Amino acid sequence: MKTPLLLALDQGTTSTRTIAFGADLAPRATAQMELPQHFPAPGWVEHEPEDIWQGAITSLRQALEKAGGSADDVAGIGITNQRETTLLWDRATGRCLHRAIVWQDRRTADACAKLRAEGHEALLTERTGLLADPYFSATKLAWMLDNIAGARAAAERGALAFGTVDCFLLWRLTGGRVHATDATNAARTMLFDIRRGIWDADLLRLFRIPAAILPEVRDCAGDFGATEPALLGAAIPIRGMAGDQQAATIGQGCFAPGMVKSTYGTGCFALLNTGEAPVASRNRLLTTIAYQLQGKRHYALEGAIFVAGASVQWLRDGLGIISHAKEAGVLAAQADPAQRVVLVPAFAGLGAPHWDAKAQAAIFGLTRGAGRAELCRAALESVAFQTRDLIEAMHADWQGARETVLRVDGGMVASDWTMQFLSDQLGAPVDRPTVLETTALGAAYLAGMQAGLCAPPGAAGATHWRLERRFTPQMNRAEADSRYALWRDALRRTLSEQPA
Numbered sequence: 211m212k213t214p215l216l217l218a219l220d221q222g223t224t225s226t227r228t229i230a231f232g233a234d235l236a237p238r239a240t241a242q243m244e245l246p247q248h249f250p251a252p253g254w255v256e257h258e259p260e261d262i263w264q265g266a267i268t269s270l271r272q273a274l275e276k277a278g279g280s281a282d283d284v285a286g287i288g289i290t291n292q293r294e295t296t297l298l299w300d301r302a303t304g305r306c307l308h309r310a311i312v313w314q315d316r317r318t319a320d321a322c323a324k325l326r327a328e329g330h331e332a333l334l335t336e337r338t339g340l341l342a343d344p345y346f347s348a349t350k351l352a353w354m355l356d357n358i359a360g361a362r363a364a365a366e367r368g369a370l371a372f373g374t375v376d377c378f379l380l381w382r383l384t385g386g387r388v389h390a391t392d393a394t395n396a397a398r399t400m401l402f403d404i405r406r407g408i409w410d411a412d413l414l415r416l417f418r419i420p421a422a423i424l425p426e427v428r429d430c431a432g433d434f435g436a437t438e439p440a441l442l443g444a445a446i447p448i449r450g451m452a453g454d455q456q457a458a459t460i461g462q463g464c465f466a467p468g469m470v471k472s473t474y475g476t477g478c479f480a481l482l483n484t485g486e487a488p489v490a491s492r493n494r495l496l497t498t499i500a501y502q503l504q505g506k507r508h509y510a511l512e513g514a515i516f517v518a519g520a521s522v523q524w525l526r527d528g529l530g531i532i533s534h535a536k537e538a539g540v541l542a543a544q545a546d547p548a549q550r551v552v553l554v555p556a557f558a559g560l561g562a563p564h565w566d567a568k569a570q571a572a573i574f575g576l577t578r579g580a581g582r583a584e585l586c587r588a589a590l591e592s593v594a595f596q597t598r599d600l601i602e603a604m605h606a607d608w609q610g611a612r613e614t615v616l617r618v619d620g621g622m623v624a625s626d627w628t629m630q631f632l633s634d635q636l637g638a639p640v641d642r643p644t645v646l647e648t649t650a651l652g653a654a655y656l657a658g659m660q661a662g663l664c665a666p667p668g669a670a671g672a673t674h675w676r677l678e679r680r681f682t683p684q685m686n687r688a689e690a691d692s693r694y695a696l697w698r699d700a701l702r703r704t705l706s707e708q709p710a
Contacts, residue, residue: 212279212283213232213233213283214232214233214283214284214285214661214663215230215231215232215233215238215274215277215279215283215284215285216230216231216232216233216235216284216285216286216287216288216654216657216658216661216663217229217230217231217270217273217274217284217286217287217288217446217654217657218230218231218287218288218290218650218651218653218654218657219266219269219270219287219288219289219290219379219653220290220291220454220457220647220649220650220653221245221262221265221266221289221290221291221292221375221376221379222245222291222292222454222475222476222649223245223247223292223295223312223313223314223475223476223477224244224245224247224476224523225242225243225244225245225265226242226243226245226262226265226266226269227240227241227242227243227269227273227647227650228240228241228242228266228269228270228272228273228274229273229647229650229651229654230273230274230276230277230279231650231651231654231658233285233658233663233664235651235654235655235658235664235674237645237647238276238277239273239274239276239277239278240273240276241268241269241270241271241272241273241276242269243264243265243268243269244265245257245261245262245265246258246261247312248309251317253315253316253317253319253558254315254316254317255311255312255314255315255558256309256310256311256312256315257295257309257310257312258309258310259297259299259306259309259310259378262310262375262378262379263378263379263382266379266382266383267382267383267441270287270441270442271442274442280443280444281437281439281442281443281444281445281446282443282444284442284446285447285449285657285658285661285663286446286447286448286449286450286657286658286660286661287383287437287446287447287448287449287450287657288448288449288450288451288452288457288652288653288654288655288656288657288658289376289379289380289434289448289450289451289653290376290451290452290453290454290457290649290650290652290653291374291375291376291379291395291453291454292312292313292375292454293313293374293375293394293395293398293453293454293455294313294345294346294347294350294374294398294399295310295311295312295313295347295374295375296310296311296347296350296351296354296372296374297310297372297373297374297375297377297378298351298354298355298358298361298365298370298371298372298423299370299371299373299378299381300364300369300370300371301368301369301370301371301386302369304381304382304386306378307354307358307361307370308354308358310375310378311350311353311354313345314345314476314477314516314558315344315350316344316558316559316567317344317350317353318344318349318350318352318353319344319559319567319568321344321349321352321353322342322343322344322349322567323342323567325342325349326342330342330416333412333413333416334400334413335490335497337402337403337404337405337410337412337413338397338399338400338401338402338403338404338410338413339397339404339488339490339496339497339498340398340400340496340497340498341494341496341565342400343565343567344567345514345516345561346398346399346400347374347398347399347400347401348399348400348401348413348417348419349400349417351372351399351417351419352417352418352419355418355419362418365419365420365422365423366420366422367422368420368422368423370423371389371423371425372419372423372424372425373389373391373425374391374395374398374399374453376391376392376395376451376453377389377390377391377395377425380434380435380448380451383435383437383438383441383448384434384435384436384437384438384448385438387435388434388435388448389425389426390425390426390427390428390434390435391425391426391427391428391451392427392428392429392430392432392451392452392453392502393407393427393428393429393430393499393501393502393507394430394452394453394456394498394499394500394501394502395451395452395453396409396425396427397498397499398453398498400413400417401413401414401417401419401424402427404488404497404498404499404507404509405488407427407502407507408427409421409424409427428451429502429503429504429505430450430451430452430456430460430501430502430503430656431449431450431503431656431657431659431660432449432450432660433447433449433660434447434448434449434450434451435447435448436448447661448657449656449657449660449661450653450654450655450656450657450658450659450660451653451656452501452652452653452656454473454475454479454649455473455479455481455512455649456481456498456499456500456501456510456652457648457649457650457651457652457653457656458471458473458479458481458619458620458648458649458652459471459481459483459500459501459510459652460501460652460655460656461619461645461647461648461649461650461651461652461653461655461674461675462617462619462643462648462652462675463617463674463675464481464483464500464617465483465508465667466483467483467484467485468482468483469482469483469615469617470482470483470601470604470614470615470616470617471616471617471618471619471648472597472600472616472617472618472619473618473619473620473648473649474518474519474593474618474619474620474621474622474623474628475518475519475620475621475622476517476518476519476520476523477514477515477516477517477518477519477520477561478514478515478518478593478596478597478620479512479513479514479515480512480513480515480597480600480601480604480616481498481500481510481511481512482510482511482512482604482608483500483508483509483510484500484509484510484511484608485508485509486506486507486508486509487509488509489509489511489607489608491511491603491607492606492607493563493603493606493607494562494563494564494565494603495511495512495513495562495563495600495603495604495607496511496512496513496514496562497509497510497511497512498510498511498512503659503666503667511604511607511608512562513561513562513563513599513600513601513603513604514561514562515561515562515593515596515597515600516556516557516558516559516560516561517555517556517557517558517571518593518596518620518622519535519620519621519622520555520557520558521553521555521557521589521592521593522535522538522589522590522622523535524555524557524589525538525585525586525589529585531582531585531586532582532586535621536624536625537586538586538589538590538625539586539590539625539626539627539628540627541582541583541586541587542583542586542587542589542590542591542627542628543627544583545583545584545586545587546579546583546584549575549577549579549580549584549587550575550693550696551573551574551575551576551580551584551585551587551588552573552574552575552588552591552592552696552697552700553571553572553573553585553588553589553591553592554569554571554572554573554574554592554697554700554701554704555571555589555592556569556570556571556572556704557570557571560701560704560705562599562600562603563599563600563603564599564701564705566705566706566707568706569704569705569706570704570706571704572700572703572704573585573588574696574699574700574703575696575700590622590625590627590628590631591631591693591697592697593622593628593632594628594631594632594634594635594636595635595693595694595697595701597616597632597635597636598635598636598694601614601616601636601638614636614638615638615639615640615641616632616636616638616639616640616641617641617643617675618632618640618641618642619642619643619646619647619648619649620646620649621646623642623646624646626681629642629681630681630684631685632681633681633682633683633684634683634684634685634690635690635693635694636683637683637687637690638683639680639681639682640680640681641677641679641680641681642677642678642679642680642681643675643676643677643678644676644677644678645676648675651674655674
């Protein structure tokens with residue numbers, strides 16, 4: 211009998227990939243499809259739902275073929291996804307009524323400002339751990355119901371289904387038999403009470419969301435049904451689900467309170483495990499569900515940076531000063547250290563801990579001596595500066611965060627220069643694992659645990675996580691702080707509302 215396979219379907223903002231893992235959680239094969247983004251208006255970001263679906267099913271098929279297996283060899287599928295991205299579809303046909311509104315989309319900034327002005331943010335934060343920001347799903351869904359002809363009436367009679375990307379893919383994979391999500395994705399909608407673990411009736415009334423369109427909420431590891439046999443050659447059980455940042459937390463083995471991970475992809479997301487009790491932030495971080503297993507929720511403080519790798523994409527696609535992403539780190543290492551160029555990458559506003567939806571990107575400190583290398587360095591440095599903002603806010607919020615060893619993952623962490631500068635700014639170790647795709651690893655782990663192939667946390671620890679390299683601070687602390695002070699000054703000048 212062949213060794214069982216686990217398929218991790220990782221649907222992200224710019225691509226969809228499937229990684230086939232062995233039962234030992236070692237990667238066996240990868241297939242990846244690009245996902246086009248659409249920008250129909252300033253601040254608007256959308257995906258075609260059919261592009262999401264085709265990328266998912268194509269990558270599943272290709273990864274399985276590359277691994278030399280068949281559907282009968284797969285013990286389970288784990289799904290992980292870009293969070294908050296919002297879809298609305300017809301239950302009878304499975305067709306979406308509108309393009310998916312992506313988490314980066316800012317079209318509901320005015321609606322969120324109105325919520326704050328009317329005093330609703332305190333309730334939102336108390337129930338959901340979130341802030342009134344366009345980032346989350348609720349105002350996106352409300353916009354769809356208000357702006358798509360006939361949508362609200364159809365929703366109220368139960369003809370429509372809402373879901374984040376995980377939920378949409380599950381619906382399609384199971385042939386419309388299962389309309390469900392997991393607790394980590396539900397926690398990002400701004401409609402879910404993270405303490406009681408239920409959809410919140412008061413928030414549904416506030417946003418005028420009919421309960422009939424909502425999915426069932428389940429554990430991260432569990433029975434999510436099985437794929438339609440015709441899709442992959444046989445029915446395959448779907449046994450795990452988590453939002454991408456929570457899946458990365460699981461993949462990084464951050465099961466103990468005080469452990470923190472940061473993922474560097476299109477954006478950057480740091481999660482600090484705070485255990486079984488939610489910690490309310492005083493510094494505009496998010497309180498969220500880290501994972502839910504066997505009905506028990508574990509919580510995290512989260513800081514979301516909207517632009518990390520996207521700034522490197524801008525250098526490549528917007529300015530054309532690099533031909534591929536890896537070139538940024540090479541050029542940054544060649545930059546003149548006397549130049550103090552600072553990029554504030556507020557291309558989609560600013561996330562935590564600033565939450566300024568109207569902030570716009572800016573570059574400071576340009577001289578005639580600044581060129582490609584200095585701009586690349588500024589783009590990569592901005593990621594470290596923003597991470598330091600988050601970690602310092604976590605330190606202020608929770609005493610258990612005082613001793614920081616940061617576990618990192620995502621495409622940007624392949625750059626040694628970037629990881630070294632990150633360690634220099636934090637004044638703390640940065641651990642890079644052997645498997646950088648820890649989001650997919652976390653999804654595979656969840657499916658493997660449900661299939662009985664992987665030990666649950668606590669039984670054997672996080673044996674699936676292995677260190678590749680530890681970066682330790684090398685820069686003089688005064689120099690690191692001096693560069694950070696320039697960042698803070700540039701940041702202050704970029705905010706849409708200047709501090710008094």
